[in-house]
Amino acid sequence: MDITLIPGYQYMPELVEMMLKIVFIFTMNVGVFAPLLGYVERKQSALMQDRIGANRAAILGFTIFGLWHTMTDAIKLIAKEDFIPEGADKPLHFLAPFVAVVPALIAFAVIPFGGTYYLWGHEAHLIIADLDVGILFIFAVAGIGTYGAVIAAWASNNNWSLLGGVRTAAQMVSYEVAMGLTIVGVLMVYESLKLTEIALIQEDFFMWGIFLQPVGFLLFLACALAENKRVPFDIPEAESELIAGYFTEYSGLKFAMFWMAEFVEIVTISAILTVLFFGAWHIPFVTHDGLLSLLTSVVGADIGNLLLMFIHLAVFWGKVCFLIVFLMLIRWSLPRFRYDQIMKLGWKIILPLALVNILATGVILLVVK
Amino acid sequence: MDIVIPSISFSAIMPELVLLAVGILILLLDVFSEKHSGKLAYIAVGGVATALFFAMTPITDPSTTFAGLYSADRFTQFFKVIFLIGTGLTLLISEKYAKENNINHGEYYSLILFATVGMMFMAGGADLITIFMGVELMSICLYILAGYTRARMASNEASMKYFLLGAFASGFLLYGMGLIYGITGQTKLVKIAGAISANSDNMMVLVIGAGLMIVGFAFKLAAVPFHQWTPDVYQGAPIPVTAFMSSGPKAAALAAILRVLVEAMNFIQVDWIMWVSVLAIMTMTVGNIAALVQSDIKRMLAFSSISHAGYALVGVSAATSDGVSAVMFYMLVYTFMNIAAFGILALVAKANEQNTSIDAFKGLFRTNPVLAAVMTIMLFSLAGIPPMGGFMAKFYIFMSAVNAGHLGLVLVAVINSAIGAYYYIKVIVAIYFQENPEKPEPVKAGPSLVFALLVSVIAVFVLGLMPDCYLTIAGKALLPF
């Protein structure tokens, strides 16, 4: 049978490419990072606190630095009883983890994790959906995540949950405002909402966001941490006061879904930071074309493109991993803020600073022009 | 892609800008220092005076600005002057009331100023969006103001009712605008008119859209049968706010109705003249008959304001240039006499609105003869007795309707005026011929109230005796017919 007779066959390469990219991102997020980050967190805290840490699980005496714990954790969570407390709103109790995890998983769709490569006549873009409104999509999707926490809190019929949920909602919306205003400076510099365009401009090392928007970076980092609800902004799930906050009444895989959402968010945040402030997949002082021509002269055009793609993927994910470790470093270094301090930081410090940053950026851009 | 910056004329919206700036200044003064709280009312009045100065600067060539969103013409200017006079008088009668009732906050004055800005955008809007923004800005401020004396249950009730029904009415307005936009593909009034005359399919949808918009505006105008909120809201709201709500927003709603109907809907004139006539008849009749049986002056004035909206609608339904200028003149006179009457009521009712019933006015002639005389003038003017301004205003309205051939409508209006005279005179009888058994102390008016009343009395007489020049100004301000 002639393949050209299948309707829409000309889209086949693109469809295959799309499916490959989605599978890749899902594997990275759900398969690699989500379980691994739980382990990294334990191991890193152990290192920082001078403990030995997760090292007991072993198969035939091999502990491989305690990596089996990721597997045992998963098995334990799957085998646990799904507990729903008396008086809980059952449909909502099921809905909440769903609402929490789905936005976290799809936010990555608009983040570019590599450039454009010509492989055997096919043009491959390493981004799942190159939307014109890339950043807005991330904000929109991240905003939905708030509902997950609030619905979970309301459905649980538990005082601690509700307190956690209300705090979560207030904290998330507060920092969403600050985050939105923080990003405006970046948009002014790069003149685009499209993340691929922002990434391409950063091929020049001195155009990296961290140099053009240093204040914006710090503010964005703080907001991102707060949006992620992790120490020092973990008041919504403060263990010592609220048990576990809005997911107190969750167990088994439903509990795991909240954790997964949180870990995937860490990856997403690191990826956004990489794209906006750390030159995305670009290596400092090395241009795409320069490296490509070098590789082409050695191994030919197609293999050269392929190699370049893998180099860029490695660079991108390397940067992401570095940022993840950095975020975890913060998580284990700082004490928890009080609730009033969190709100004060968001509304009275970050928000005015973000406005000042917009004005300063505007003045500088006008003067430079 | 080139970005074309539209022509922007800040001088056209100078009054709005002044009011906004003063409103913001008052808010900041209020939160930053306690010691200015006594002067806030005067700062607001100063802002209104400055805005009035800018609003009176004559416009030589009418034009639209802000990419056709705002029309800077004399129609806008005339209404701006009406709003600013209403706001200024309200602020003046508020000053003492606010201190006595413990509502002397910056927000109170700022909200009044912001509401005025909303009205100005309603009058000046050359685009459905601008008009809607104006309606919302005005309404939201008024919802809050209606509930401003939080300690009184009636005030809370007023705010709640006004908000719920007002939101509902905004919905009608938006549906109407949506339908019209859907049919014509335009939001600019002039272009809507062009689109209608170019293509008259889907007339039914257009008529429904125009009808829904009239419903929305009629709600703000408190025209029967969309007046259900009015008595309770006007009675519950603080008296100066009631005075404000019953003058400025009514004029703004009329301005918006005139602009939309005349500029955009001329093509379906036959339909809307009929609707407005029916509205006018119902509004006058219900307002007057309900006012007859009230023993509470505040509520009586509320119903009287409904009936006055009805008279104004008679002028709208004339749908001629005479009719429009008569409506504008009517609203100018009405603003003076209505706010002055409420101002006296605020004074007589004493702190916390202890007594707003007709009993409070009994024997006022004995205790405060001057005040009694001023109240008499205002009530006569409201009733439409010469030589007060109210008479001339009604006269021109009826004339325009007669000239347009609406004889039946005018007949109903004249009968209503006669009914209306009864309840106004009932108050005058109480003032002069009835004794108050409690023998109250004379009430003392503050300087700002005295000033407001003085201005109103002069204005009512000047407008009544020399209406020609003001009518000419109103005539010159006309929309293109």
Next chain:
Amino acid sequence: MLNQYLPIIVMIVAAAGTAIGMIVATTLIGPKKSFPDKDEPFECGVSPVHNPKSRFSISFYVIAMLFIIFDIEAVFLFPWAVIFQKLGMFGFIEMLLFIFVLAVGLVYVWRKGALEWE
């Protein structure tokens, strides 16, 4: 060229599938042993003494309102920021005024104590 939103739809389906799969798995697998004392909502070991579905502090509502105002400000800033360099001085001053008005709003709520938590 495929519609640029198609991958997003596929992504949503995949994510929803994963989530539903996990929820179904956790309801099917695992023991089901329930008795009244266990079913109580967790309250540090005692029976719940306070119904959670009651009123909570008004401050949270104020924060929600402020969120709407300032988030809309941010939304207005996005398109402006993207074409800022084309708009030049005029656009900058216009937006300065806009930000000023909202900054006054922030100052106002700040001084009024809407951002205080005791």
